[in-house]
Amino acid sequence: MNRRRFVSRTILPAMLALCLCPAVILAVPSVDVSFDLKSPGATNSPDFIGLSYEMSVVDAAANGEHYFSVANKPLVQIFQTLGVRSLRVGGNTAERSTVKVPDKDDIDSLFGFARAAGVKVIYTLRLSDSNMVAAAQTAKYIMDRYRPELTCFALGNEPDKLVGDSAAYDQMVKEYMATITAVSNAPDAIFCGPGTMHKDVQWANDFAKDFTRDKRVLMVTQHEYPAASGRAATNASVACAKLLSTNLTGVYQKLYDTFAPSAQAAGLRYRLEEVNSYSNGGAAGASDAYASALWGLDYMYWWATHGAAGINFHTAGYAPGLTRPPSPAQYVVFWNSTGGFRARPLAYAIKAFDLGSHGQLLSVHINSNPDQVNLTAYGVLSSNGTLYVTLVNKDTARACDATITLTNGGSYTHADAMFLAGANGDITATAGTTLGGAAIKDDGNWSGAWTRLSGKSDNGRFSVSLTPASAAIVRLTR
DSSP states (O other): OOOOOOOOEEEBOOEEEEEEETTEEEEEEEEEEEEOOSSOOOBOOTTOEEEEEEGGGTSOOTTSOOSSOTTOHHHHHHHHHHTOOEEEEESGGGSOTTSOOOOHHHHHHHHHHHHHHTOEEEEEEOOTTOOHHHHHHHHHHHHHHHGGGEEEEEESSSGGGTSSSHHHHHHHHHHHHHHHTSTTSOTTOOEEEEOOOGGGTHHHHHHHHHTTTOTTEEEEEEEEOTTOBGGGOOOHHHHHHHHHOTHHHHHHHHHHHHHHHHHHHTTOEEEEEEEOSSBTTOOTTTTTSHHHHHHHHHHHHHHHHTTOSOEEEEOOOOOTTOSSOOOOOTTOSEEEETTEEEEOHHHHHHHHHHHHOSSEEEOEEEOBOTTOOOEEEEEEEOTTSOEEEEEEEOOOSOSSOEEEEEEOTTOOOEEEEEEEEOGGGOTTOSSOOEETTBOOOTTSOOOOOOEEOOOOBGGGEEEEEEOSSEEEEEEEEO
16 A cells, blocks of 8 residues: 555745735735656555435435435436545434334345446444344345445444444444354345544544454445534534634544554544534534535545545435425535435536545645635546646635746647636535536536637746635646
């Protein structure tokens, strides 16, 4: 395993230029970015982009319809449009006694949807009633019919709520795995865990060490809501600013340091199987606002450059035809509408990542930073030699655009850009987000367009003007 870390850098201006801003002439931040094309790093996982749902969504609704169904064509379409390749089902309802454990019909509908949408499933088996026989029967049913569509079985959801300590949990996992993988059940079953709350990330470190040599364990999983509880976020503007603050990087780094090196040392992949901006359903006016798009795009790249196998954003939905659907959580990626599904700002982050993330990660070089613009950059080299550069301008304090110059050593001759923008650059706006000048339609279709960049100079240098609170994917071709 290549454990070399290709980290993002905070981009700060390298030169000064002048532009006309409202009422005054101000210095324009000018940023110079270059990439190490000679030593590309690890390849992003093809199933990096994922969504996470409550297990209750798998069950048939009161009207008998399934949310995850081949018949739910708009849902299949929006999964494919966004590039979603991983579907995790679990959450608190996976352990709730009042929620029915999915039966065979529910499982058939779920995995039929997975085949149609082209996703693989992380399936949570219930631990709260310690019924290993029932878990084994479910695992056998899935393995016998849907092995190609399964990533792994997660044993329990946030077991730190159910079991006294990580040692007790790991012992329980060993007992469950022994029963499930018995010759008469599902001997080839693959597992992942522990999927604890953020505060108990040490359990993931212990899990990695305890299952280092167990070939039945595929990866270590962890949950994270870096901005903390949405219930405490009572001021939307402050909550949005928190999502774009550089302080969140320290939260990610602390989580990473606690468990990821142990997983990598054990030869195990690691994945954040349940994440979002704020917990407890999100923060109103922030988790559902344009700020979440800029946060989500940067968040995915931060973890990709630190070796994560993928991210599953926790979200929600309900079966078609219900007359009284549940109230939406603030952090949902898209929500049911009469025409299919209404994309929220976070959906645009996912699509933007899908456009520029397929390939090998490149290390980014920043030359100077006198103005300290809150902007990050990531580079990915695709298998056909195309270079994708993603720029995320999280700066909201300036009136002028930032000019970013990309230097690639003269090997590329054309550059096109796809811009992520909010309504009037307002990070608190809950509508009006576009990518490539277009919105994602309720039927799941999207028609965003690339814009050809002009102003090529010697040695393959291209410049792109990026407004505050915006992002761009730049595609460089020969």
